[in-house]
Amino acid sequence: MLLILQMNRQIIPTxxxxxxIAIPExxxxxxxxxxxxxxxxxxxxxAGLIPLLQSHSRIHILEVGFGTGLNALLxxxxxxxxxxxxxxxxxxxxxxxxxEAQALNYCDQLLHPDWRFYFLQMHTCExxxxxxxxxxxxxxxxxxxxxxxxxxxQQQLIFFDAFAPAAQPELxxxxxxxxxxxxxxxxxxxxxxxxxGSVRRTMQSAGFTIEKLPGPPGKREMIRALx
Numbered sequence: 001m002l003l004i005l006q007m008n009r010q011i012i013p014t015x016x017x018x019x020x021i022a023i024p025e026x027x028x029x030x031x032x033x034x035x036x037x038x039x040x041x042x043x044x045x046x047a048g049l050i051p052l053l054q055s056h057s058r059i060h061i062l063e064v065g066f067g068t069g070l071n072a073l074l075x076x077x078x079x080x081x082x083x084x085x086x087x088x089x090x091x092x093x094x095x096x097x098x099x100e101a102q103a104l105n106y107c108d109q110l111l112h113p114d115w116r117f118y119f120l121q122m123h124t125c126e127x128x129x130x131x132x133x134x135x136x137x138x139x140x141x142x143x144x145x146x147x148x149x150x151x152x153x154q155q156q157l158i159f160f161d162a163f164a165p166a167a168q169p170e171l172x173x174x175x176x177x178x179x180x181x182x183x184x185x186x187x188x189x190x191x192x193x194x195x196x197g198s199v200r201r202t203m204q205s206a207g208f209t210i211e212k213l214p215g216p217p218g219k220r221e222m223i224r225a226l227x
Contacts, residue, residue: 011103018109028167030067034218042216044071044159047224048191058085064146065161066092069122079136088139091146154185160192177206184227195221
């Protein structure tokens with residue numbers, strides 16, 4: 001894990017024009033190169049958040065892998081449209097610098113330059129403390145590892161956005177998914193871009209019911225896991 005902190009991060013464009021971050025030494029990117037915004041909207045918002053908006057006025061979201069903050073920004077955008085309250089918890093041991101966050105083009109790509117203040121506030125607000133970005137969106141960021149972290153409040157939604165199993169295998173084992181299962185409310189949803197058969201079987205062995213959904217551009221399938 002320390003290697004990730006020490007490695008060079010590069011901001012690169014994806015096919016939909018939005019940025020992602022690449023770590024050449026690991027041959028990984030933070031999002032799909034077919035389109036960062038497209039992927040995040042498809043996997044985390046459309047398959048995860050939107051199904052819960054009509055049944056919950058207040059939604060607790062845990063994100064494993066805060067990364068560029070794109071999933072959090074899109075979630076905040078949904079509160080602006082729907083009026084729901086989101087309590088967002090983000091686990092990120094290796095946060096971006098302020099300069100890296102400022103260089104990302106998501107607000108312009110989303111045609112919401114007015115969200116730039118919120119986006120930078122997400123990245124620069126204090127760690128290990130709940131901060132209100134708007135009246136309807138609060139965020140608590142922690143640099144703790146997932147395995148060392150526990151939540152008092154059970155979550156309705158988990159964005160599982162860790163690096164792929166080949167890069168971070170320790171985040172895709174049964175013990176991790178058992179931990180996440182305990183953190184979720186009955187009826188809760190976990191969404192992830194990864195659809196490997198071994199990952200599906202591991203999630204099932206931890207108690208989840210698995211749905212295979214069509215993936216975002218460039219990917220055949222994704223996973224939605226239910227408690």
